[in-house]
Amino acid sequence: MSVHLLEARDVAMHFGGVKALDGVDFRLKKGELRCLLGPNGAGKSTFFRCLTGTHKPTRGHILFKGTDIAGKERHDIARAGIGVKTQVPSLFDGLTTHENLWLALRTVRNAVAREEKIADVMERVGISPLRDNVLGRMAHGQRQLVELAMVVASDPDLVLLDEPAAGMTDGEVERLASIIRDLNRTHTVVVVEHDMHFIRMIADQVTVFHQGRILAEGHVESILANQTVRDVYLGKKHGA
Amino acid sequence: MTLSTFCRASGTHVALAAVAMLAAIVIFPKVAPLYTLINVTLYMSMGVFALSLALLWGYGGILCFGQSAFFGLGAYAYAIAAINFGDTTLASAFAIGIPALFAAGLGYFLFYGRLSDVYLGVITLTVTLILFKLINSTGGDAWRIGEARLGGFNGIPNTPLLTMPFTGIPLSPANLFTLACIALFATYALCKRLITTRFGRAVIAVRENEVRAELLGYNARRLKLAIFVISAGIAGLAGLLFANSVFVSPTMFSLSMAAQVLIWVVVGGLGTLFGPVAACFALQIAAAALGKLGLIDPNIVLGLVLVVFVVFVPGGIQPALAALLARILTPPRGSPGHMREEAAR
Structure with a gap:
């Protein structure tokens, strides 16, 4: 059995001719707090929706606690132990x-x-x-x-948070960061976010998405110092 | 209205309904003429019918345009089973079971096919109209199930009356009135209880936000199917009572029957149970009075009532009365009572 709580293998999601995800390999250990970041259209939210069961991946496997959950129903995924906070509060x-x-x-x-x-x-x-x-x-x-x-x-095994700080005041963001760090003491957490300030407040490890693939992965400071990542974020053509 | 409001209100409302039911059973058959007794029995059966949609639409959030399909199926299932078996007790079970079974099949395709609300409304209405056309075309000897002739647009005039279990003695109009009272109360109490259970709350959760309910692990499709089946069973029970008050005919599947129940729920108050029953009684009494006068088609008045309620009282009778009552009971601003309340806060 895999040592990872969550493991995505070659996950692809195509909408007609558009490749929103194109062969994503992603691993997450129990107890981690990982931020997924990337510019708009990078594929992070699509990947998030594949994890929650909202999208059925075109290709690939998503192993959660060793079981493939790719394409399963939302309620089955929730019952397997994945808790979700959506981008726009769904209440x-x-x-x-x-x-x-x-x-x-x-x-x-x-x-x-x-x-x-x-x-x-x-x-x-x-x-x-x-x-x-x-x-x-x-x-x-x-x-x-x-x-x-x-x-x-x-009380899920894995908490998925999609842009939890969106639309919050500075005070609320600080409180939220504290809550997420506290939550990470007992839970594995994945946060989709593109607010660098907020990411620095909560995360050690980050995964950067770009054009439906994982561009870089590692410690937040080293990733943010990475020239390729900076180019992607600042809009400079990647690879130029 | 929120979950906790349901919980708090549940016991009191059911107790009041029980008192009203007992009073009606004891007093009404003694004072009312036979014609009125039969009419009120008919209204009771319609009250049960109103509850079936009040539960499904008000709490399940499922707008079924063809609730009359289950109402008619219940009546026909009862009549056919009673004629063939010669026993009305088993036939009564058929009256509830057959619509529920039919709803299970139909609902499976509707909910597991992930059809949107609009399509659900259209399909349920279409199913009702298909049944209406089908039953209307069953005139002649060839159309029979066992001993029971379906009778086309004439229906089944020889629908056997309910009998006392084991004795075979047909129920008198007073007995039928008592039975209708008990059925209406029992359905009301069942619905009230149902919405406070874990299942009922999960159904309300799906009504409020299906995606969130699923993200919390609730199987939304199964819950919707379950409430659809329960509601169909209740509509079947209403059909059984109606069949014993009048007789079984294709009009039970008609568009006007399908529309009437929607109007009762809208006028009574969506998300309430007492309101639709009250609206059902009030509008039927009004329609009967207007019909007697013969000045105007009652259906036109019914349509106007619907428009007036949608525009001016969108919440319906029950929430409007509750708000009015709350205003009356709240002490006026500046009065000693109001100041005492403010101080208590």
């Missing part, structure tokens, strides 16, 4: 924070244990005052935190 807008978290605790049958867990997660993410607020009437940053709390509450 139960007509329900309160408490009810959203109640639903996130799908596997907890005991009512007392469930309430304790909800209170614990709300405290951990700092959303206790929002307990009875309806999600549809909450600010974007608060919604981001509630969605993160839902992922934390479901």
